[in-house]
Every structure is written in C-alpha cells, then in structure tokens.
C-alpha cells in the first residue's frame with residue numbers, strides 16, 4: 233500500500249525515539265497520525281514533527297486499535313510487557329529492543345530488499361537488528377559474491393549511548409569528576425567508564441556469553457541465512473558518547489581477492505569505504521551519517537583466507553533508528 | 569654471575585624509563601652504577617635511586633665501555649642510531665623500542681625461564697616484546713599444555729600512553745577542551761582521540777598492516793615457537809591514559825576444555841584470573857600491577873574449538889619496564 237498510516241513511536245523521549253521521529257519526517261514516510269509514547273513521567277513533553285508540536289503520551293493507557301505500525305524503542309522490558317496487546321489490537325510491530333525471539337520476530341536488513349523479507353501475516357512483528365549486527369551483516373552481505381565466511385570474530389567497541397541517555401550522562405559526569413580531581417562515584421555503570429574500557433555489557437550466562445553477544449551472533453546468522461556460521465563476539469563499552477567501532481575478522485573458505493572486496497565495498501549502497509592508508513572513526517566520520525564506514529581492509533599477513541576490517545557506525549542513527557525506518561519503508565510496500 | 573653490574577637506562581625521562589629505574593630498585597637488581605641517559609634537553613634533570621638523586625646525562629656523548637647492560641627506552645630511532653656503538657663498546661642491549669629485527673635481537677618472555685632463552689654471546693641484543701605480545705604470549709604459553717592454536721585474532725585496544733608522554737598530554741588536553749566547549753585542535757595525533765577510537769597506530773604498508781601489528785604477530789610467533797601460526801592483529805588507540813585491553817580469539821586444533829583452561833590460568837605465575845561473571849579492566853585492575861589480568865574466558869557459542877578471552881595489562885609496567893627487568897634478571901644468570 234502507499235496510503236498514509238498511523239504510527240506509534242514507543243520510547244519517543246529516548247535518543248533512538250527522537251531520531252525515529254526526525255527520520256520519519258526527513259524521509260517523508262507516509263505518516264497520517266503520529267503517536268508519541270513514553271512512560272507516564274514524560275507525558276506532557278512534546279516533540280516537533282512536520283512543523284507542529286506533538287505531545288508525548290503515556291504508553292500504559294494508549295489504545296492501539298487505530299494504529300497500523302508501532303516502533304518499540306523503550307527497552308526490552310517495555311516490549312515484553314506490551315507487544316502482545318499491541319498486536320492483538322491489529323497493529324504491526326518493529327522491535328528495536330532485541331526483546332522478541334528471532335523465531336517470533338525475524339530480523340530484517342533493509343539493504344537486502346524484498347528478497348531478504350521473511351513471510352509475514354499482518355499484524356506482524358519484526359526485529360530491527362542490533363547496531364553491530366546491522367553493520368556486520370551489511371558488510372558481509374555486500375561481500376557475499378566473493379566471500380563465503382567460515383567463521384567470524386567480532387570485537388564490538390560500543391559507545392556508552394548503548395546504555396541510553398543515562399549512560400551518556402554517566403560518562404560526562406565521570407569524566408568531569410576525574411578531570412577536576414574529585415572522587416569518582418559510579419552510578420549507571422558499576423565502575424569507572426571514563427578513560428577506561430568495560431569488557432562486558434550486562435550479565436553473562438553460565439558459559440560466559442552476554443545476552444547482547446548471543447543476540448548479535450544469532451542476528452548475523454539469520455540475516456546472512458547462514459544459521460551454522462560460528463560467530464565469536466565480544467561486546468565492550470568504550471568511553472565514546474556516540475558511534476560504535478567494530479573490528480571484524482572473517483575466515484573464508486578460500487583465499488580472499490582483496491581488490492574484489494574493495495570494489496564491492498566501494499559501490500555498495502549504505503557503505504562508505506575509506507581509502508587505504510586512512511581509516512574511519514566513530515566520532516569523525518560515522519556519527520550523524522546514514523552510511524556504515526569501512527576501512528583498514530586487509531588480508532591476513534600470513535593467511536590469505538583471513539580478512540580483517542574496521543567498521544564505524546552511528547549506533548543511534550544507522551544502527552537503530554534509520555535502519556528501523558528503512559525496514560518500515562520496505563515492509564509497508566508488501567505487508568500493510 | 570651474581571655480582572653487581574653497571575647499567576644504563578636510555579630514555580630515563582620517559583614513563584617507561586622511570587618505571588625501569590623504580591623496578592631496578594624495588595626488585596633489588598644487582599646494580600653497581602646506574603647511568604641515566606636521555607636527550608641533551610633533559611641533561612641536568614635527576615631521578616631518585618636507592619635514596620640518592622642520579623643526574624640524567626646526554627646519550628650522545630656517553631661512553632658505554634664501563635657499562636655491561638643498556639636498556640633502550642627512547643624510541644626506535646634512538647635505538648637504531650646508537651645500538652651498534654653500544655654493543656661495540658662491549659655492552660649488552662635490551663631493546664624496548666621494537667627497533668631491532670627479531671633475527672638480530674630475539675625476543676624473550678621471562679616467564680618461560682631458561683628454556684625460553686635463545687643462544688646468545690656477550691655482548692648480546694635481545695628485544696623486550698611489545699606489551700600486547702607480552703600479554704598474549706604469556707596467556708598462550710600458560711595454556712600450551714591444553715591448547716594448540718591454529719589461528720589467533722587479536723584486537724588490541726591500546727592506551728594513549730603507547731605514544732609516550734606527549735600522547736598522555738594530548739588526551740588530557742583534548743578532553744578538557746571538549747568538556748569546556750572549546751574548539752578541538754589535534755596535535756600529537758592528527759584527529760580527535762578524546763571520546764573517540766583510532767583504528768590505526770602509525771602508517772600502514774601497502775597491504776594495510778601497521779608496523780606494530782606485524783611486530784606483534786612476529787613476536788607472538790617467535791615467543792611461542794610457532795613461526796607459522798596465523799596471527800590477525802588490529803591495534804587501535806583508545807581514550808584511556810594507561811593500561812591496554814585485548815580481545816583475544818584463539819582457534820584451536822581441537823575442542824577446548826574450558827575448565828582445564830581456567831585451572832591453568834588460575835595457578836599461572838604472572839597472571840591474575842578474574843572470576844567468571846566479573847571482568848578485569850585496565851584502569852581498575854591492571855594499572856600499577858605486575859600481573860596480566862584475564863577474564864571473560866569462554867568457548868565459542870557454536871564452535872567448541874573457539875576460545876575467547878579479555879586481557880587487561882599495564883602497558884608501561886608489566887608490558888614494558890617490568891618485563892624488561894625480568895628479562896635482565898634471567899639473562900644475567902646465564903650470559904653476563
């Protein structure tokens with residue numbers, strides 16, 4: 233369909249929620265009514281959309297029967313608590329919170345186009361992949377004509393905005409305290425993040441894997457249709473406000489043709505390849521951009537089946553909000 | 569020999585040089601005369617050693633004939649310019665600057681003991697491995713009874729002190745400028761390092777590999793006596809003052825026995841294993857310590873031959889100065 237639809241943004245006061253609203257306007261998404269939802273504490277705030285102020289309302293009391301599509305960007309607990317009633321009201325869901333199992337809400341990479349779409353019946357649920365999965369899957373899907381991966385190693389150096397607004401405030405506060413020689417009192421995270429790296433995001437299971445790492449692996453496998461691909465992921469938090477950096481190592485089934493790799497990355501939609509010798513950074517290149525930045529493309533020193541590269545991407549924009557809007561653009565053509 | 573020897577520390581005014589002097593005192597190294605050398609600009613400064621002030625002198629005019637052992641910690645150019653005349657004067661060399669080829673100056677991991685020593689004739693040259701190589705090789709040598717690596721992936725997230733005192737100043741200055749809303753003017757590094765990650769240290773060759781990455785790979789291969797082991801290394805700079813963080817991925821020749829791995833790490837000399845569920849950080853754990861901290865020890869989610877772990881170590885102390893002093897302690901027993 234191409235007529236306008238009613239949309240709800242759940243978590244509208246988050247960084248991701250605000251970016252969603254901006255992008256719906258910027259990309260002229262066919263929005264009829266826009267409903268902005270958050271906790272009852274934010275009710276009464278407003279955001280600008282197409283030149284007018286839209287009030288934020290409380291999610292709890294909101295009736296979804298008049299809404300065709302809801303973006304969930306309010307944390308996984310909110311998704312878990314509300315998605316059933318949203319779908320029961322006939323509203324489809326794009327979940328940005330990684331709360332829903334991938335069997336129930338398959339993840340979609342918009343760059344794959346209609347071919348990447350799972351079979352869905354309205355109202356459907358889909359997952360917007362986590363930012364690191366978006367970046368890795370986009371690069372690997374681009375390279376699929378010349379590269380069949382046998383194993384992946386991802387070291388994801390995630391910006392503190394991964395923890396939301398409170399994470400951003402924590403890094404700013406800790407940094408200022410340290411520079412002013414005041415004693416450090418960690419709050420949002422349990423230890424020093426300013427001028428330090430945290431090797432783990434959230435709790436780990438009894439095998440030592442964090443939820444985010446398992447999700448990243450599962451999303452990459454699903455997006456690439458390689459359910460058996462071994463993905464070793466390490467997700468760490470770094471003292472960067474916005475923008476993720478990924479060191480991606482790929483072990484391929486045969487020797488890598490590095491110039492073919494570069495040519496594919498050069499022309500790919502959604503990817504900006506940084507010239508050899510230079511490299512992209514999260515803050516200097518990726519933040520605020522729609523592309524995923526790729527650099528340091530190289531083969532193993534001694535093993536021609538080894539490919540390494542560095543990816544910088546905006547976790548809030550391309551990693552979350554833009555990607556979700558692109559998913560919506562693709563899905564409304566087919567399934568709404 | 570166990571009698572005292574005359575020692576020179578070249579680059580005595582660097583962080584590494586100062587740590588060397590401290591450790592020679594702390595560990596009661598058999599020092600007869602200690603000569604502190606730096607550029608002519610530092611001549612006249614002094615450092616405390618065993619309760620008295622030792623003057624720093626200019627390297628250029630210094631005569632090495634009365635010295636038995638010189639530590640080179642003044643950058644690779646200084647090593648290249650001076651090591652020949654030092655050795656010609658009969659003085660042995662421990663190079664901390666990664667300037668000398670490993671064939672000429674083999675690298676030594678002191679934890680391997682006498683068995684790890686190459687055959688040397690006095691005056692000899694040895695290389696103190698770079699901090700990331702020290703950490704990786706120590707962990708892998710510890711695990712060698714139960715783990716035969718077929719491939720390594722190292723993502724080394726290096727603190728800015730890797731660039732010396734000027735790097736430390738740069739991060740402090742850039743951070744203060746940004747927090748005070750002043751425009752950023754990068755100096756020591758060519759772009760923003762505060763709240764950002766730099767994907768590359770120094771120039772890269774035409775294959776895209778940085779010198780430091782090739783050195784790291786070659787040192788690990790030499791230290792483990794696995795000259796063919798493929799090592800894919802990415803060295804990046806992170807906005808941390810002191811202490812390196814490494815994400816190490818190992819692909820082994822058979823399924824990994826994770827409890828055997830943990831047991832070996834638990835009892836190893838020079839390693840502090842952090843309990844499962846917790847993780848070490850550079851700033852909170854490693855800095856100022858003699859041990860390399862290891863955590864997040866886990867097998868691949870889907871591939872039992874995959875091992876991943878996180879290492880935090882003090883790049884100035886264990887990574888450079890302590891390791892060099894430990895090498896000296898081992899070598900003077902055999903070769904001086």
Ligand SMILES: NC(=O)c1ccc[n+]([C@@H]2O[C@H](COP(=O)([O-])OP(=O)(O)OC[C@H]3O[C@@H](n4cnc5c(N)ncnc54)[C@H](OP(=O)(O)O)[C@@H]3O)[C@@H](O)[C@H]2O)c1
Pocket residue numbers: 242243244245246247248249269270271272273274275291292304305306307308310328329330362363393394395396397398547548551552
């Ligand atoms: N940050 C990222 O890099 C990133 C990337 C991909 C996906 N995501 C996902 O995007 C979402 C937002 O992330 P963020 O990092 O921007 O989070 P955040 O700053 O922590 O914002 C949380 C949002 O959820 C709302 N919320 C909290 N409790 C609620 C409740 N009980 N009912 C209704 N709304 C509630 C908050 O509203 P109030 O203002 O009223 O509290 C706020 O709008 C999360 O689901 C996250 O997993 C984030």
Ligand SMILES: NC(=O)c1ccc[n+]([C@@H]2O[C@H](COP(=O)([O-])OP(=O)(O)OC[C@H]3O[C@@H](n4cnc5c(N)ncnc54)[C@H](OP(=O)(O)O)[C@@H]3O)[C@@H](O)[C@H]2O)c1
Pocket residue numbers: 578579580581582583584585605606607608609610611627628640641642643644646664665666698699729730731732733734883884887888
């Ligand atoms: N930082 C680390 O993480 C690390 C780790 C392992 C090894 N290293 C090695 O340790 C050494 C020192 O590193 P750093 O990071 O502490 O360096 P740094 O702060 O940049 O200090 C450089 C040192 O070299 C001296 N120097 C410079 N030019 C000289 C010249 N022409 N003649 C004599 N001395 C000269 C300096 O003396 P002035 O004060 O007179 O200029 C100073 O003592 C380097 O070789 C480095 O590769 C460093």
